[in-house]
Amino acid sequence: MKIAIIGPGAMGLFFAVRLQGGGQEVWLLDYRPERCARLQRHGISLVSLEGLESRFALNVADDPQDIGTCDLVLVMVKAHQTEAVSPCLPCLLRPEGVALTLQNGIGNLESMAAALGPERLLAGVTMLGVTKMDVGRIRHAGQGPVLIGQPPGSQVTAVELTAIIAALRQAGLDCQAAPDIITVLWDKLLINVGINPVTALTRLRNGQLMIVPEAWRVVAAAVQEAWEVAMAAGLNPSADPLARVRRVCEATAANRSSMLQDILARRRTEIDAINGQIVLQGREFGLTTPVNALLTDLIKSLESGLTGGD
Ligand code: PAF
Numbered sequence: 001m002k003i004a005i006i007g008p009g010a011m012g013l014f015f016a017v018r019l020q021g022g023g024q025e026v027w028l029l030d031y032r033p034e035r036c037a038r039l040q041r042h043g044i045s046l047v048s049l050e051g052l053e054s055r056f057a058l059n060v061a062d063d064p065q066d067i068g069t070c071d072l073v074l075v076m077v078k079a080h081q082t083e084a085v086s087p088c089l090p091c092l093l094r095p096e097g098v099a100l101t102l103q104n105g106i107g108n109l110e111s112m113a114a115a116l117g118p119e120r121l122l123a124g125v126t127m128l129g130v131t132k133m134d135v136g137r138i139r140h141a142g143q144g145p146v147l148i149g150q151p152p153g154s155q156v157t158a159v160e161l162t163a164i165i166a167a168l169r170q171a172g173l174d175c176q177a178a179p180d181i182i183t184v185l186w187d188k189l190l191i192n193v194g195i196n197p198v199t200a201l202t203r204l205r206n207g208q209l210m211i212v213p214e215a216w217r218v219v220a221a222a223v224q225e226a227w228e229v230a231m232a233a234g235l236n237p238s239a240d241p242l243a244r245v246r247r248v249c250e251a252t253a254a255n256r257s258s259m260l261q262d263i264l265a266r267r268r269t270e271i272d273a274i275n276g277q278i279v280l281q282g283r284e285f286g287l288t289t290p291v292n293a294l295l296t297d298l299i300k301s302l303e304s305g306l307t308g309g310d
Pocket residue numbers: 104126127128129130191192195196206248252255256257258259
């Protein structure tokens with residue numbers, strides 16, 4: 001299978017290395033030419049869960065024309081970049097190709113459908129923990145499943161879905177089909193709503209959240225509000241979302257959440273697509289979500305870059 005991965009963040013690099021190791025032809029699209037040149041020159045370094053570091057050479061391009069058409073395109077940029085990268089999907093995909101989002105937050109599918117239509121889309125989530133240590137250097141910091149499925153309007157067949165799952169399994173990933181992928185996206189959102197802003201504000205690693213009662217209380221309150229919004233939206237999120245958050249914290253204990261990594265690197269975060277979405281959607285159903293609103297405002301204050309200390 002020829003696969004393009006859009007987004008050279010921690011997760012994009014991890015999937016690129018793993019899928020290439022699983023025997024696929026993989027191309028990484030990095031829209032920033034200087035970083036692309038560096039990745040071409042030096043390759044990618046992956047530190048395994050056991051602490052072993054290995055270097056891999058990868059095909060990297062900053063222009064989709066240099067990649068040509070692919071069977072599968074994984075969209076792995078930050079949620080706020082999806083709208084900007086989606087117009088390159090039609091040129092990267094073969095007519096029978098599939099575009100798969102494996103991103104955090106809500107709204108990515110809609111941006112991709114606006115550029116490509118819904119027919120050739122798949123959606124998914126990953127509970128893996130991967131920490132970016134430097135440009136092209138990542139650390140696998142937690143195990144977790146990858147769940148993928150057909151969102152409404154998708155015409156990707158069960159046979160095509162099975163072939164993609166097989167490629168991800170060949171890459172050593174614990175990948176499964178999810179019949180109701182929208183509920184799965186919301187289940188993942190409920191996890192990010194708790195872990196991401198609280199780790200970003202406190203600088204705790206995922207596993208440390210559970211042992212600081214004050215931090216865990218904020219996680220619980222944010223997740224409860226988000227669960228109520230999901231119920232009001234007519235979704236059927238998994239029961240006991242806090243127990244699911246705890247399991248992800250345990251499985252990715254050593255990881256810095258993606259939002260904490262963004263804050264430390266002074267990058268824009270995904271707060272709008274995560275807690276910000278809970279506030280917006282809550283409003284539609286007449287629900288107030290004060291904890292999510294406060295977390296959103298605090299993360300945006302950090303993003304302003306006006307903080308004094310390092
Ligand atoms: O955004 C993240 O960091 C990840 O989605 C997760 C699963 C919370 C692990 O850190």
